Amino acid sequence: MIKGITLVRSVPSADAFDQLSSLFNALGFEPGKGWHDDSGRGAAFLAPVGNLELVTGRVPAVPPILIEVNQLDHVHSAVERWMLAHYRTEEIAAQLSAVELTHWNSRLFTVELGPEMKLGFWQSENPLHGVVPAVEGDLNATGMRFAVVTTRWNTVITDRLLQGSLDALYRSGAAKKDVEVVRVPGAWEVPSAARTLAETKKFDAIVTLGCLLRGETAHYEAIYNEVARGIGQSQQDTGIPHAFGVLTCETLEQALDRAGLKAGNKGFEAAIAAIEMVSIQRKLAVAK
Structure with missing residues (x-):
């Protein structure tokens, strides 16, 4: 039985590694088991749900790392506060996008922390997206005593x-x-x-x-x-x-x-x- 999936991505430098780890920690990711040896370092960040999306033909115009959240506007504010502590104000305007609607019924904003380090945070506009199917009661009392x-x-x-x-x-x-x-x-x-x-x-x-x-x-x-x-x-x-x-x-x-x-x-x-x-x-x- 499949238990989980891990995608391994390299970052361009030790500074980029520290930046990305700092941002994910600030956003409350659950830390997984990391490693550190003579060849480099690794850090795992766990999310409740992971997806592997395979694409053929045209590659969607989205960042290579997509993170689904709820309360997207609060997440955007949290990222902005983190960037204010690590970047100059004039840099943030170019690196952090506004929250925008997508053509796939979602809202999205992106963060570019450096070369090959672009993240996308998104939230579905479908209120039933991700809702676990469950038996629920109806508020119809007709015929009840x-x-x-x-x-x-x-x-x-x-x-x-x-x-x-x-x-x-x-x-x-x-x-x-x-x-x-x-x-x-x-x-x-x-x-x-x-x-x-x-x-x-x-x-x-x-x-x-x-x-x-x-x-x-x-x-x-x-x-x-x-x-x-x-x-x-x-x-x-x-x-x-x-x-x-x-x-x-x-x-x-x-x-x-x-x-x-x-x-x-x-x-x-x-x-x-x-x-x-x-x-x-x-x-x-x-x-x-």
Whole structure:
């Protein structure tokens, strides 16, 4: 089985070797095993993916060393900063190109460090380029049944979380008759209700909501640990997805921010996660 590929290229001088090594180190390449003896020096730089491209006929007008990156503009800035530390300003304008579009649906810039030392850094404009194929859930709740467990304690927060959850479910196609809301006294009771609902097998997913605010005693930690453990245990034992929307905050202000003011609505996010997990489970079941 093929394990990897290495292309060996010579550089014109020891100074060029040091320059190129310095640039690659500054950009965060993973160093490989190098060597140094009487005949010369070698340095390896590792990348997650390597390609060998063979060409016949016209050779593409690209540098002999092409490095694929993400966040190309940040890489361009990093190269420019490195060059400012090693070259005169007037030299950089001739050696470092601007980021430009190519005819092969990418953006590219080049760096010329000396004779026969031209590099190209590029990024594909295709958003799916290089994405690893994976099973992912769809955000379509049509035909799914959900139970939403929320609390009477801290209702100034949990009611906002509940509205966010219902908004997410209904927007995604869930029918109102397929969503059952259960209100328990406090966060401590959420796992028990979630477990009872999951064991009925009437629901495709359970959305758990609550709010715990830190006090001056250890009560907060004791409650939170048991709530998280109970919800997780219920999910593992029943096989029904449980979305975790129980806030654990230092202050009421932090909780309000997470219930729709400044940091999104965690109830909405929990419901979206529940929809996606139901979809994933159904796809995985079909694939068996």
